[in-house]
Amino acid sequence: MYRPDSPYKIYESKIWWSDKWDPMEYGRDYDFSKPFFEQMKELIREVPWPSRIVIDVVNSDYCKNSMNVKNSYLITSGKDIENCAYGYRLYDSKDSYDCMSLNKSELCYQDFMLDSCYKALFSSHCENCQEIYFCHNCKDCQNCFGCTNLRYKKYHIFNKPYSKEEYLKKLEEFDLGSYKNIRLLENKAKEHHLKYPRKFMFGRHNINVIGEYINNSKNVLDCYSIKSGEDLRYCQFLDTKEESKDIYDQTGFGVNAQKSYECFGVGQGSSNIKFGWHNMGCYNLEYCIQCNDCSDCFACFGLKHKKHCIFNKQYTKEEYKELVPKIKKHMNEMPYVDKKGRVYKYGEFFPAELSPFGYNETMANEYFPLSEKQAIDQGFNWYDKPKAEYKPTIKAVNIPDDIKDIDNKILKEVIKCDNKDCHGTGVFRLIPREFKFYKKQGIPIPRLCPKCRHQERIKQRNPMKLWGRQCMKKGCPNKFQTSYSPDRKEIVYCEQCYNKEVG
Numbered sequence: 001m002y003r004p005d006s007p008y009k010i011y012e013s014k015i016w017w018s019d020k021w022d023p024m025e026y027g028r029d030y031d032f033s034k035p036f037f038e039q040m041k042e043l044i045r046e047v048p049w050p051s052r053i054v055i056d057v058v059n060s061d062y063c064k065n066s067m068n069v070k071n072s073y074l075i076t077s078g079k080d081i082e083n084c085a086y087g088y089r090l091y092d093s094k095d096s097y098d099c100m101s102l103n104k105s106e107l108c109y110q111d112f113m114l115d116s117c118y119k120a121l122f123s124s125h126c127e128n129c130q131e132i133y134f135c136h137n138c139k140d141c142q143n144c145f146g147c148t149n150l151r152y153k154k155y156h157i158f159n160k161p162y163s164k165e166e167y168l169k170k171l172e173e174f175d176l177g178s179y180k181n182i183r184l185l186e187n188k189a190k191e192h193h194l195k196y197p198r199k200f201m202f203g204r205h206n207i208n209v210i211g212e213y214i215n216n217s218k219n220v221l222d223c224y225s226i227k228s229g230e231d232l233r234y235c236q237f238l239d240t241k242e243e244s245k246d247i248y249d250q251t252g253f254g255v256n257a258q259k260s261y262e263c264f265g266v267g268q269g270s271s272n273i274k275f276g277w278h279n280m281g282c283y284n285l286e287y288c289i290q291c292n293d294c295s296d297c298f299a300c301f302g303l304k305h306k307k308h309c310i311f312n313k314q315y316t317k318e319e320y321k322e323l324v325p326k327i328k329k330h331m332n333e334m335p336y337v338d339k340k341g342r343v344y345k346y347g348e349f350f351p352a353e354l355s356p357f358g359y360n361e362t363m364a365n366e367y368f369p370l371s372e373k374q375a376i377d378q379g380f381n382w383y384d385k386p387k388a389e390y391k392p393t394i395k396a397v398n399i400p401d402d403i404k405d406i407d408n409k410i411l412k413e414v415i416k417c418d419n420k421d422c423h424g425t426g427v428f429r430l431i432p433r434e435f436k437f438y439k440k441q442g443i444p445i446p447r448l449c450p451k452c453r454h455q456e457r458i459k460q461r462n463p464m465k466l467w468g469r470q471c472m473k474k475g476c477p478n479k480f481q482t483s484y485s486p487d488r489k490e491i492v493y494c495e496q497c498y499n500k501e502v503g
Helices: 013-017 036-046 164-174 179-193 317-333 372-377 408-412 432-441 450-458 495-501
Strands: 054-058 066-070 073-082 085-091 097-103 109-115 118-121 124-127 130-133 142-145 154-157 197-199 207-215 218-227 229-233 236-238 244-254 258-267 271-274 283-286 295-298 307-310 467-470 479-482 491-493
Touching: 036 317, 085 450, 097 450, 109 118, 109 450, 142 164, 154 164, 197 495, 295 317, 307 317, 408 432, 491 495
Parallel strands: 054 066, 066 073, 073 085, 085 097, 097 109, 109 124, 118 130, 130 142, 142 154, 197 491, 207 218, 218 236, 229 244, 236 244, 244 258, 258 271, 271 283, 283 295, 295 307
Antiparallel strands: 218 229, 467 479
C-alpha cells in the first residue's frame, strides 16, 4: 500500500503480525516540551507499519484491508470471500469479478449493492435474485433482464412478462457475448429504469434513521452504508453483518464495535475507543494506531496484548492513571499547529498531515474529490505518482467484439485502456481465471482497465450528501432527507408511496 519512497518503515504483513519484532522497543517517555501530535508523528515514523492490513489471507497477495480471503486479486475491504477479483467491500461471496458492495453472492459481474444473489450481471441494488442481467432494485426474482422494481417475478424483460421459451429465445437474440451489444443494452436499461420511481433512500427494517444505504438499524442518523447499527451518528461503512452500537463519527469496519468516538477502522469487539485508527479487540484506548487486543493504552502504535502503555512504554496501573490526565492537559496548553495554522488540542482526531498517504491516493478522493490545491489548503498531503511508460501490444478497438472469437492468446496481450482519460496506468492484462470466467459466462472481456471500471461503478453509488425534498407522487405532502439531488432525473417517492406502488 505504501509507495517506494515512503518515509515510513514497512514490514511484510506476516512479519508484522509475528513475534519476530517488539513494538515496545520503540517506547519513549512523554516529552512535555513538545506538542503531543509532534511526538506522535515521530512515533509513527519509527515504528514499522504492516505492508497490508490483512488477516488470514491465502493466495491473495494483492488484497488489502481484508480478512478471511482466499484465491482473490485486487480486493479492497473484503471479508470471507473466495475466488474474487477487482472488488471493493465484498462479504461472504465467491467467484465474482468487478463488483462493489456485494454480500452473500456468487458468480456476479459488474454489480453494485447486491445481497444474496446468484449469477447477477450488470445489476445494482438487488436482493435474493438469480440469473439476472441489467436489473435495478429487484427482489426475489429469477431470469429477468433490464428490469426494475420487480418483486417475486420470473422471465421478465424490461418489466414485460415472457414465457420461459420466449425469454430464452430473446436472451439468445441479445447475443450477450458481444461487447457492442452489451453497451447498447446497458444504455437501454438505464433509460428504462428512469421511468420508474425510486424510494428516497435504500434501506429496510429500520427505525428512526436518516442517511443512505442503511439496513436493520435503529436510531442511526446522518450515516452512510450501515448494517445492524444502533444509536449511531455521522458513521460510514459499518456494513458487515455484525452489529455496531453507540458510535459517534466512525468510518469503516465496526464488527461488534461499541462506544467509539472519532475513529477509523475500529472493530472486532472493540469498545470505548477514542480517536482510534485500526484497532481490533481493544478496550479503553485513546489515540492508538494499529493496536490489537489491548486495553487502557494511550498514544501507542502497533501493540499487541498490552495494557497500561503510553507511547509504547509500559507503566503500572497507578502510573498510567496519573500520567494520562497530565498529557491531556498538556495537549490543551501546548497544542499542535499544522502547516496552515490549524490548532489541534485534546479531543481532535489526528491532524491530516500525519497521514502516510496523499489525499489523492485514498478512497476519500472518490467520495469528496479535491484538486491538489484544495487538498493542501485543507491540510492533506498530496502525492503525484511518477508516470511509468507501458507499451500496449493491442488496442481495445482491435480486440474481437465477441467473446467466442477470443482465445487464450489474449492472456499474453498488454491491452490499452479504452478510456482516453485513464485513471490507471493506461494498460492492463487479464488473469487466467478471469478470462475463464468470461468464457464460461459468455460475456465479453472488458475494454477498460480495473481502475477505470471501478470509477464507472462509483457512478452508480448515491453520494454521501443529503438534500431536503418532497415526494414526487402527485398530491403527496411528505418531505424527507435524500441523497438524490433535486437536479437528478430519477422520480423520487417517500416510503409510503413507494411501498404502495412497488412493494
